[in-house]
Amino acid sequence: MWFKNLQVFRLTSPWQISADELNAQLSKISFSQCASNEMQSQGWASPRNNDMLVHTVNQQFLLALATEKKLLPSSVINQVAKARAQEMEEQQGFAPGRKAMKELKERVTDELLPRAFGVRRNTFIWIDPVNRWLVIDASSPSRADEVVKLLLKCCDKLPLEGLRVKSSPQACMTSWLAGNEAPKGFTIDQDTELKSSTEDKATVRYVRYTLEPEDVQKHIAAGKQCTKLAMTWDDRISFILTDTLTIKRIKPLDILDEEKDKGTNEEERFDADFMLMTAELAKMLDDIVFALDGEMETSTVI
Template identity: 30%
Template sequence: MWFKHLHLYRIHEQQLLSPEQMAVVLDEHRAKPLGNSDARRIGWAAPAGRLGGGHLLHEIQGHRLISALRQERLLPASVVKEEVDEQVAEIEASEGRKVTRKEKTALKEQVTENLLPRAFVRSQKIDLWWDTERQLIGVNTSSRSRAEDVLDLLRETLGSLKVTSLSTQTLPIRAMTTWLDDTASRPTDLQLGDNVELKAKGDDGVVRARQVDLDSDEMQQLLESGRQARKLALSIEGQLSFILHDDLALKSIRFGDALIEEADHADDGDDALARLETDFILMAGSLRTNVERLVEWLGGETQREPTA
């Protein structure tokens, strides 16, 4: 249940459906198996799987948990190309002529259509946390495009959804570089990890460092050369550790030991569904608190024009 990654979005002027209404509209877009001719499909799935009785929504203390199931057929381009090349060779040998580009395009489409039903299907469940009181959405995926896919599904489900990527007055790349360069600039409860990615202003490439002392002389020399931090490992007062990216995404999230122990000692009666909901509300509370602190350290939130 514990999120590994987080892409954050601010919701604007959204009418909040009741849990009952939300369950109905989610069910109208429930995930279905891929058809033979479908390359990909996305729909809502039960966050708790079969253990949750098929419920698509869990809401606790103003926090909502929903899950999208993204299905995609894996058909490597090399496989299609090999089949097309074989058919082109057969045509040219039997008819004694060159196959035109237009014919090759048509062959590629036909080969793709014929091979799709036999292709393997990859399924990915992507969880979404919706803080209805703060009007904040967090999507648990490492990919920004996958997060946008889930938001598109939510927009289709609700009829409209005005959201913007969460943004701050101080750009993350500037704040991370300052925190690296000047120890006095770091918030009291913020600690540096041992992972960083530095980008030069010009074309000198990227420096990636893991398991290193970020306060070392070597690191200072890189910063003095004009490099800026695009990614930086951070932790907040033992509550949360993560790698902050320059687009404000949080990746490789790890929750503090105290929070995990609290979840482990919760009285859920060995009920898997109760365990999921316990983990979720503890996680959501931690994310709410620490995202707000991070935004504050980055100078507060900026207001951006939403899109429907």
């Protein structure tokens, strides 16, 4: 398995915890399906559909945060409530007021909720206690925030904070584009986004297009900076780096397929793939941090 997007955090100090200890802590908020009167349920689930909330391979931890939400569109609630309101108007001779309409919608929601269909999604988390990474497979910071908040509720004194680097990713990506020269170990690919810092937030995007240095200079002169840049690391992994240090559209390249341990069964193949992913991404993250002039010193414990 390979993560598609990376929200990257740092363990700011060594975190000595065993898989069994972490499993016990996560079990405080284990996942259960929505009750009939619940709109959403969230908790830790087994990443491999067994009894363990922590899957361990080569000192690397894999977790899964499960979220189930009931599908109950507001349009359906409004439609049913409107029909009920018409019935009430016919019976009492006047339409229900604002307060009565609000209460009516709440009653309709309570009635429909037990019959609503629940949709579940899993958000996967990779914890690397050896190299002190915590990485969430999520495209948005808000999804990562859900994970972090629940981790902090379960885990005592988790030494965690967002990855902070010395140089602005936006400034570095703009410089790499302007000079048409990627940092050592990387190549620049063909997807790019440049955005203005002015109020209008003028944005230009290039997809599968090699941007020439003179074009970059024109955009920079017009006040735009690079906010997304497609890159390849060591001919092994392609990705998009953003100005917020989110890493998107992770894709292992063919060279890694050749190095996969095929294994004899599904479990062995999964573990081999997870071990390969964590080893490669740990090295890639180190190189990205180095390209951005290193990490800012910190001793913060959340």
